[in-house]
Amino acid sequence: xxxxxxxxxxxxxxxxxxxxxxxxxxxxxxxxxxxxxxxxxxxxxxxxxxxxxxxxxxxxxxxxxxxxxxxxxxxxxxxxxxxxxxxxxxxxxxxxxxxxxxxxxxxxxxx
Amino acid sequence: xxxxxxxxxxxxxxxxxxxxxxxxxxxxxxxxxxxxxxxxxxxxxxxxxxxxxxxxxxxxxxxxxxxxxxxxxxxxxxxxxxxxxxxxxxxxxxxxxxxxxxxxxxxxxxxxxx
Numbered sequence: 001x002x003x004x005x006x007x008x009x010x011x012x013x014x015x016x017x018x019x020x021x022x023x024x025x026x027x028x029x030x031x032x033x034x035x036x037x038x039x040x041x042x043x044x045x046x047x048x049x050x051x052x053x054x055x056x057x058x059x060x061x062x063x064x065x066x067x068x069x070x071x072x073x074x075x076x077x078x079x080x081x082x083x084x085x086x087x088x089x090x091x092x093x094x095x096x097x098x099x100x101x102x103x104x105x106x107x108x109x110x111x
Numbered sequence: 112x113x114x115x116x117x118x119x120x121x122x123x124x125x126x127x128x129x130x131x132x133x134x135x136x137x138x139x140x141x142x143x144x145x146x147x148x149x150x151x152x153x154x155x156x157x158x159x160x161x162x163x164x165x166x167x168x169x170x171x172x173x174x175x176x177x178x179x180x181x182x183x184x185x186x187x188x189x190x191x192x193x194x195x196x197x198x199x200x201x202x203x204x205x206x207x208x209x210x211x212x213x214x215x216x217x218x219x220x221x222x223x224x225x
Contacts, residue, residue, distance in 0.1 A: 031210075035215075041217065042198070042216055042217035042218055043200075043215040044215075045212055045213070050210050058212060059214075090153060090154070098144070098161075098202075099156045099159070100144075100156065101156075102153035102154050102155070103153060104152075105152075105153055
């Protein structure tokens, strides 16, 4: 099993550009989440999904969109990048059990 | 909402014992988690408590008191590789979907010196 994979690992965007951060898991997990991690702020929940076709907003959803068309994939879309979105983004998944598995992260810089 | 507090930094010596405290306020408590995160890496799961008491796993133990909104992570026989950030996280507070989500504290950076 590859676990949770994320692409790209690094990305630099200009203000106003759009892009999609990819996340995939091969563990057949129902629950998937996107977090951002900023210095001094900890991990904050952006969006999450409890199954294919079902998504909901987390703590900091503004400027981001998600969709969940398959169990495996949970992409995060930045519609119009802003410098405030410079961060490290982690995707995570879990089953009904309690352990949440994190992907390796995407380091995004918006100039 | 949910509020989680843990110390920002701690230092300890190799071979010693260190206790990292976490206090929380939440509605609909459904479990407390500890994660370890090395610099530049993803968080990895350490422990889970949903009932009061101590859970032991090798050199690491985690304690929970739901009535006090308090948990601690105990690390014994510290090694240099234990230098990392330790994240306390609480599951609770049902959102619009009816599901509870995981809220993280800001993390405690532990530095282990020789």
